Amino acid sequence: MERGDPILRRPKEVALTFDDGPDHIWTPRILDVLDNYRVHATFMCVGKAVQRNPQILRRIKDEGHIIGNHTWDHPYLTQLPVSEVQAQVLRTTEEIIRVAGVKTRLFRPPYGDLNDEVVRKIASLDHEVLLWDIDSWDWKGLTGPQVAKNILGHVRDGSIVLQHCSGPAETVQGTLEALPYIIEVLRERGFTFSTIPQLLHLQAYG
Template identity: 35%
Template sequence: MQKDQSFTRRRLLLSGAAALGAAGTAGAVLAVGGEETAGTAAAPAGGPQARQALRPSAFRLQPLTGYGPPPAAPRRLKVRTEPILHVSGRGRNMVLTFDDGPHPEYTPHILDTLAKYDVRAMFFVCGECVVENRELLARMAEEGHVVGNHTWTHPLLTTLSRGAVRSEMESTSDAIEDAYGRPPEWFRAPYGAWNRAAFQLGAEMGMEPMGWTVDTTDWEEPGTSTIVDRVESGAAPGVVVLSHDAGGDRSQTVRAIREWLPHLIDSGYHLTVPRRRL
């Protein structure tokens, strides 16, 4: 938690420094008679100089703080009948995915390892976790990771009404957009249990369905060495690896990725995130 608070303070300091730098270069901007005039305003007699709101800077976290153009409505996508299981493209590309988070204890360690090796991953998050850990989604945005929708409470969608499925998905997309800076473009059904409503509603919300091809089964807590073996033995071009950063004790997952990630890189694999059109 101390690390997360330190990270949040660092983001605020960077945002403030960027805004002050932009203001120092351009000068204060004042509204005079309905027009904007560059320069410095004269201080009222006997009083301090008037302070003006700073213009938004060009700092890249701008969208996360409410600036920038309004988000465009998601475009309707083709309704698929099965999730995407394989990443296309040339070379030894693989995709790493993490479900059920973010978690304040385990997710930061996973992000630290990914950052150490300059690797991007996909995080399929649950809305109820997002609202408690907004700063982690901001970090994911800063570091180039993709955030996908994994519903609000992680229910078995095949047991819900269409309206309930929509509520789970829509509320999570709203929470992601608020914390991450833009709406998700990917969706994964909890437990991999897909139904027609999930495919149709996901397409209406502008999200592609993502499955997996290698399951680490880390949710069973089989041991760090077993998780490492499953990833390394399952590695192949186009593979999508499933791991978890929440939903239980994920300390084995944290330790395992520190072992198998450098091994995959040394073996010539490129760990990447997919483009939406596959």
């Protein structure tokens, strides 16, 4: 799907996604907020992080969230030979299977970095490329109010929101501070929260 133009739009429905985890510091705190509000989200996970924090990945699954593949160590895929692109995807998917017992079909390229060759390779591996239409810009180390403004000022029917659940404190602190407010405001506006498979009618696991 193309960033900025979700394939399917469902009235008053939005999907929260969190990249780069799981870690042992920020991901649990974000999970606590989601649990408190009974919101399910989609976590695009880095293979090395899964390897380091298996118990957090299992918590993501056990609490009803969806797990996706965000490569093994977060490279720019268009700068790699296609054989290494395949290795990045398959190694991560295999680690997720080993830890959580599910074979994810969702894939998000780091930095949204794609070209035709990468897209074809991902498709050949039976993974769906997942991008986004709202970037919280939390990775810039924004404050909670800034992150909230970037999201709430652009949400529309069927939006996919990009945030992060792992990284330097100045990156994730803004996300953690903004998340309760974002959920409350969107609910006041009549929005419901869905996982990516629910929103886009995709099969999460194969």
